[in-house]
Amino acid sequence: MLKSSLNKGLIEAGCDEAGRGCLAGSVYAAAVILPEDYRNDDLNDSKQLTPHRRYELRKIIERDAVAWAVGVVTHEEIDKINILNASILAMHRALDGLKVRPEAIIVDGxxxxxxxxxxxxxxxxxxxKFMSIAAASILAxxxxxxxxxxxAEEYPQYDWISNKGYPTKKxxxxxxEHGITPYHRKTFRLL
Known part of the structure; x- marks a missing residue:
């Protein structure tokens, strides 16, 4: 069972990102504020869940959260500011989107x-470890x-439907074989 919060009694937002290690596409981040003492035994790191379960939990998170938002930083921005700065910027953009101002933030990493x-x-x-970060990881x-x-509909040959832009062999x-697309991160080692 994950912990409900780190800072008891404060409005706490959990943040996480997805797509940092990809060769293509934007990096996404989410910020989630859950109700105090919220409980959901199914929440976990998104990497530990099946895709089907992640989407089921997304609906629950969006319904139950006090506030949630998703932030995006494009592949062009990643190439300008690097992936670490882009990941943090995506989290800041997610925090910008919250309808409730947090009093504390907990961040994965x-x-x-x-x-x-x-x-x-x-x-x-x-x-x-923390439900709000797990929830953010699922949304991101x-x-x-x-x-x-x-x-992937536009570029099926890169198998993004399966690898989501990560550096798989395929x-x-x-x-x-085909070169890069307009969505590839040009500052990453692509081959």
């Missing part, structure tokens, strides 16, 4: 930049998957 003078804590493997992952599925072979 070990890197973040100050946001609007709100105290934050980074938590390594936080998506497996499912919204990014939807985006990559749309791109994806790298398609780059070698």
């Amino acid at each position: 070990n890197r973040f930049k100050p946001y609007n003078f709100i105290p934050y804590t980074t938590v390594v493997k936080g998506d497996g 992952k499912t919204y990014r998957d939807d985006y990559m599925d749309r791109l 994806h790298r072979q398609a780059i070698a």
Whole structure:
């Protein structure tokens, strides 16, 4: 069972991103504020869930959350500011979209930049420790998957429907055979 919060008594937003290690596409992040003492035994790191279960939980998260939002940073922006800065910017954009202002932020990982003078804590493997971060990981992952599925219709040869832009053997072979698409991150090692 994941913990409901790190900062008891404060409105706390959990943040996570998806798509950081991909060769193509935007990076997505989500911010989620859950009700105090919220319980959902099914919430977990999105990587530990089946795609079907992630989408089921997305509906539950969107229904139950006090507030939630998704932020996006494009592949062009990633190439300009690098993936670490892009991941943090995507989280900031998600936080910008919240209808409720958090009093504390917890972030999956070990890197973040100050946001609007709100105290934050980074938590390594936080998506497996705190419900709001797990919820954010599920939203970021499912919204990014939807985006990559749309791109896969345009570029089926890269197998994005399966690999979502990650550097699989099939994806790298398609780059070698067909070159890059307008969605590839040009500052990444693509082959």
